[in-house]
Amino acid sequence: MNWREALRSAVASRAEWDAGTEQSEARRHGSTPLAKCQVRQRIEVVGVLRSVTYPPAGTPPVLRADLYDGSDIVELIWQGRRSIAGIEPGRRVAVEGMLCEGGPARRERVLYNPAYRLMSSAA
Numbered sequence: 001m002n003w004r005e006a007l008r009s010a011v012a013s014r015a016e017w018d019a020g021t022e023q024s025e026a027r028r029h030g031s032t033p034l035a036k037c038q039v040r041q042r043i044e045v046v047g048v049l050r051s052v053t054y055p056p057a058g059t060p061p062v063l064r065a066d067l068y069d070g071s072d073i074v075e076l077i078w079q080g081r082r083s084i085a086g087i088e089p090g091r092r093v094a095v096e097g098m099l100c101e102g103g104p105a106r107r108e109r110v111l112y113n114p115a116y117r118l119m120s121s122a123a
Contacts, residue, residue, distance in 0.1 A: 022047060041098070046092065047070070049067055049091050052089055064076065074110065076114055093118055094119060095117075
C-alpha cells in the first residue's frame with residue numbers, strides 16, 4: 001500500500017470503506033462489478049446481503065434480498081420461497097442469473113430465482 005492509499009483509507013468514511021472492501025472481495029472471486037453489468041446479460045456476482053424481506057403469512061411466497069458488491073445493488077427475488085437457509089443480512093453470497101429490469105419505475109435491477117452459493121465469512 002502506498003502513502004496515498006494509506007492516507008485515503010485513514011480518512012475514508014464508513015460507506016467508502018465498506019464499498020472498497022466489497023469491491024476487493026468481488027475482484028478476488030473473479031466477479032464482474034454490478035455497475036458494469038448490462039440488463040439482459042447473464043451475470044455472476046459476489047457480494048453481501050444488505051437486507052432480506054420475508055413475506056408475511058397469507059401472502060404469496062416471495063423472498064426478496066438486496067445484494068451489494070461495493071459498486072451497486074441488485075435485488076434478488078426467489079418466487080415460491082418464504083425463506084432459504086443461510087440467506088440472511090450480512091451474509092456473503094455468490095449469485096448467478098439473468099439481470100432484468102424490475103420495479104414499478106423499471107429502474108431497479110433484479111435477478112429472479114438466482115442460483116446462489118453461500119460463502120464462508122472468512123472467504
